[in-house]
């Protein structure tokens with residue numbers, strides 16, 4: 001969620017006025033801004049003037065070749081994704097142009113439903129590369145809510161250490177692994193690393209490895225040759241080729257299948273790969289930033305994640321603390337989000353009542369910063385005055401448990417607590433509910449048994465019925481003191 005971003009913008013360059021008109025209709029204001037040009041020279045002036053998020057470019061125009069125009073756009077700013085439009089006869093040219101840095105190509109005629117997801121993905125990619133992720137660890141954060149870019153806030157020692165790590169590692173051309181629960185800011189950290197790196201003026205692409213089935217992910221990353229499998233009716237250039245010289249952010253790397261893990265290992269080791277259906281090796285120079293909310297120690301212990309790949313990805317690790325472990329950052333961020341969203345929503349906001357803040361700080365935030373942002377928005381929408389009182393909060397948030405169902409003997413059923421937690425996770429939009437719930441249960445379980453056994457790892461492992469290495473891994477992963 002980008003807090004202060006203007007409407008996404010697209011530059012369309014085509015000598016067919018009908019296409020320009022259709023794109024304006026498909027991407028209406030105020031949700032989008034569409035600039036149109038009937039030739040490459042006008043396109044370049046608009047590009048320089050408006051710095052659009054993405055470009056849609058016809059490669060066969062009467063007065064100038066779209067390929068020459070592609071080259072000129074890439075020289076002006078290689079971070080801006082360019083989607084090529086091509087006729088059937090020229091598809092091969094467009095495909096070749098992808099290894100020269102085009103983002104995607106589409107064959108005319110196309111339906112709006114075919115092109116709109118492509119445009120949104122290009123805009124998203126462009127914003128990740130260009131919208132600054134500004135690291136702020138001092139009080140300026142609460143005063144300045146309207147500067148462009150994402151403010152990445154944090155004053156607690158663990159987050160300040162994350163900021164230092166970003167500073168240390170950004171300019172070194174090493175692979176970075178970013179670990180943390182869902183919503184802790186892994187993507188913003190990846191963007192900050194890229195933006196402070198030597199490759200900041202080169203391509204940045206992001207892929208969510210969990211969102212794409214294995215065979216599509218393989219094509220997406222490595223490309224394929226025409227006819228290499230049913231449905232492969234054109235050659236495809238993968239991200240390891242289009243991102244050459246740039247940075248690739250692989251989100252949810254912990255969800256990669258064994259086949260994809262072995263292919264990733266090879267490209268990281270050898271810096272070369274083959275397109276699916278080809279035996280020709282292609283050299284590539286891509287910096288990898290990977291992220292996951294999975295417990296990779298446990299995944300390696302149970303054999304579902306390759307340890308050799310882990311060590312390749314993990315030339316440097318950044319662990320993001322859960323929001324509930326960030327102490328006074330919670331009230332500071334809450335205040336910042338209230339000010340920012342109130343501005344955006346045109347709501348009158350003056351202050352947060354002490355009981356409201358108490359509830360917010362006692363909540364465990366399984367969805368972390370993303371959940372906090374959601375709660376603040378919901379609260380503002382419900383608020384009927386400038387003072388934020390507890391009644392405006394989502395039902396049940398941070399309330400003391402004494403009001404909830406008791407089991408008739410003065411005790412609340414622990415499964416009720418689990419159900420409440422589950423409801424919150426569902427509401428937070430989390431996509432790793434199982435991990436989140438297990439982590440929370442493990443925290444209670446491990447801390448309790450360690451306390452009862454005087455922190456004796458062998459005895460605690462025996463009582464829990466798990467091996468010592470597994471217990472040590474879990475303690476480390478959950479950040480518990482043993």
Ligand SMILES: Nc1ncnc2c1ncn2[C@@H]1O[C@H](COP(=O)(O)OP(=O)(O)OP(=O)(O)O)[C@@H](O)[C@H]1O
Pocket residue numbers: 001002150151152153154180181182183184185186187188189251293369370373
């Ligand atoms: N320290 C921070 N200060 C301000 N905003 C933050 C901070 N960390 C994260 N955010 C915001 O929280 C939201 C979630 O962050 P992000 O998408 O980076 O999390 P994530 O860990 O990648 O989540 P997931 O695991 O679900 O992909 C974004 O809107 C981001 O801008």
